Amino acid sequence: MSVMLQMFADCGALSAFPPVSSTLSPQRAMSLAGPLLPPRTVVFLEGLARSPQYRVVDGCVATAQTLVDGRRQIIDLVGPGRLIGxxxxxxxxxxAETLGFTRLEAVSESMAQGERDLALSEMLARSQSLVMLLGRKTAPERVASALIDLAEQFGRAARDRKRRSVTFHLYPTRGDLADWLGLTIETVSRCLTRLKKAGLIEIRHGDLVTVLDPEQLSGVAAGARALTN
Amino acid sequence: MSVMLQMFADCGALSAFPPVSSTLSPQRAMSLAGPLLPPRTVVFLEGLARSPQYRVVDGCVATAQTLVDGRRQIIDLVGPGRLIGxxxxxxxxxxAETLGFTRLEAVSESMAQGERDLALSEMLARSQSLVMLLGRKTAPERVASALIDLAEQFGRAARDRKRRSVTFHLYPTRGDLADWLGLTIETVSRCLTRLKKAGLIEIRHGDLVTVLDPEQLSGVAAGARALTN
DNA sequence: CGTTCACTTGACACTCCTCAAAAGGAGTGG
DNA sequence: CCACTCCTTTTGAGGAGTGTCAAGTGAACG
Incomplete structure (x- = not known):
């Protein structure tokens, strides 16, 4: 699976950063305000002994499951303030894997029960939204929905209040988006191109997204607007 | 919300439920060991004020979300022992809606925190499995996976131990399965037909399913076996 | 200045959806 | 007991949307 190979390549290419690998000792990983993790750092792996819990302070973490034959499904993209593990x-x-430079903060196992309950409920609600998206939405609807979600999680305070536009750093690659939305890289790319040509979004430098028309983007996400080719 | 008359006959034949009128007062439905709810009874509705919590004692409940344009996605099929709400x-x-004659039991809001935590975690895990299924599995894989899940939840003790076959009552209609698996009725039907022709399952009276070859069915669910047309 | 890698774009294939009709069961009334 | 109807399921034909394969573009980096 090409996506996995990309992961390896990226890990290697970015190894100039402090060696915070996945085999990090629990003590150091748990230190309360953790180090800055480079992109494509594996925080913990499916199937291995249970990892500690973390809060994403800054950056982005993808949680994913993989089938035996390599098919990957991203369960959630987690932005600042939210918990993983x-x-x-x-x-x-x-x-769990970082998608950009990310700072994590260890959260004790004995966190407030109410906080844990709330976090679990939120994860459940988000998972159910993803189920709805994957089961019943078309490709353009999925991509539009994803952009709205990312805008809410990663949107900058620096907004054009006049047009209500929002700008955010697009942490996931096209491949990540595809694995999140149950699509292929090519389909994601085509949908983004169509959204750009329709004037609903703008992408600069490959990873800086501006939502130019939130209203219409929501319309596309809900299937109300058709998004002419 | 049409009552499926077919279910009446079958349920009656399968287990000697005491006869119960199909129109129930909310009070009686909420009493601790509730009455027998008929198929297609709406337990609670999305968007309305929060409902009490229930445990499914016997039967089957479907939890579902609906988009504004009517597209429906079943979030989970809940069998005996599990919680809803x-x-x-x-x-x-x-x-939440019953799919067959179903008995619910009210669960207090102040249930043991550990129990609630466990139930939430299980719901989350199941939701994530559904995400994997919807995002990355083909139609035959989805149907096979669904049958395995239903066999585990509703399988009878009366099994053919020799061939390890399992028989269970298929509560969901083809339409329910379609709304669960992100497919159409026709695709579900075609997949079931192919599974029958391949000798992996058997369906009698429309809703009594026997898994004849669990091994191969698992193979299909995992994408290992191709399921020749 | 060439290499690499992510992304884009195009052509084509295939799975699954849509539309349509037939088949199968269950209940109803003659 | 046999039509008759109603509803679900099955089956078929055709088409749309998305996946696959392949080539091309552009940016980052050595």
């Missing part, structure tokens, strides 16, 4: 049994049910 | 805010995030 909850709700496990004795082993991780999914892998 | 957890993890909400102030309003229901999905609807």
């Amino acid at each position: 909850l709700g496990f049994g004795d082993q991780n049910r999914y892998s | 957890l993890g909400f805010g102030d309003q229901n995030r999905y609807s």
Whole structure:
């Protein structure tokens, strides 16, 4: 699977950063305000002994499951403030990997029960939204929905209030988006191109997205607007 | 919400349920060991004020979300022992509906925190499995996976131990399965036909399913076996 | 200045959806 | 007991949307 090979390549290419590999000792990983993790750092792996819990302070983490034949499905993209590593049994049910420079913060196992409950409920709600998206939405609807979600999670305060436009850093690659939305890289790319040509979004430098028309983008996400080719 | 008359006959034949009128007062439905609810009874509705929590004692409940344009996605099929109505805010995030004659049991809001936590975690894990299924599995894989899940939840003790076959009552209609698996009725039907012709399953009276070859069915579910047309 | 890698674009194939009709069961009334 | 209807399921034919394969573009980096 090409996506996996990309991961390896990226890991190698970025190894100039401090060696915070996945085999990091628990102590150091848990230190309360953790180090800056480079992109494509594996935080923990599906199937291995249960990892500690973290809060994403800054950056982005993808949680994913992989089938035996290599097919990958991203379960969620987690932005600042949200937790990863909850709700496990004795082993991780999914892998977690950074998508950009990311700072994590260890969260004690004995966190407030109410906080844990809330976080679990939120994860469940998001998972159910993804189920709806994957089961019943078309490719353009999926991509539009994804952009709206990312805008909410990663949108900058620096917005054009006049047009209500929002700009955010697009942490996931086309491949990540494809694995999240149940599509292929090519389909994601085509949908983004169509959204650009329709004037609903703008992408600069490959990873800086501006939502120019939130109203219409929501319309596309809901299937109300057709998005002419 | 049409009542499926077919279910009446079959349910009656399968287990000697006491006869119960199909129109129930909410009070009686909420009493601790509730009455027998007929098929297609709406337990609670998405968007309305938060409902109490229930445990499914016997039968089957479908939880589902619906888009504004009517597209429906079943979030989960819930069998005996499992809970519905957890993890909400102030309003229901999905609807719940019985798929066969079903007995519910009210569960207090102040249930043991550990129990609630476990139930939430299980719901999350199942939701994530569904995400994997919807995002990355083909139609035959989805149908085979669904049958395996249903066999585990509803399989009878009366099994042919020799061939390890399992028989269960198929509560969901083809339409329900389609809405669960992100497919259409026709595709579900075609996949079931192919599974029957391949000798992996058998369906009697439309809703009594026997898994004849669990091994190969698992193979199909995992994408290992191709399921020749 | 060439290499690499992500992304884009095009042509084509295939799975699954749509539309349509037939088949199968269950209940109803003659 | 046999039509008759209603509804679900099955089956078929055709088409749309997305995947696959391949080539091309552009940016980052050595």
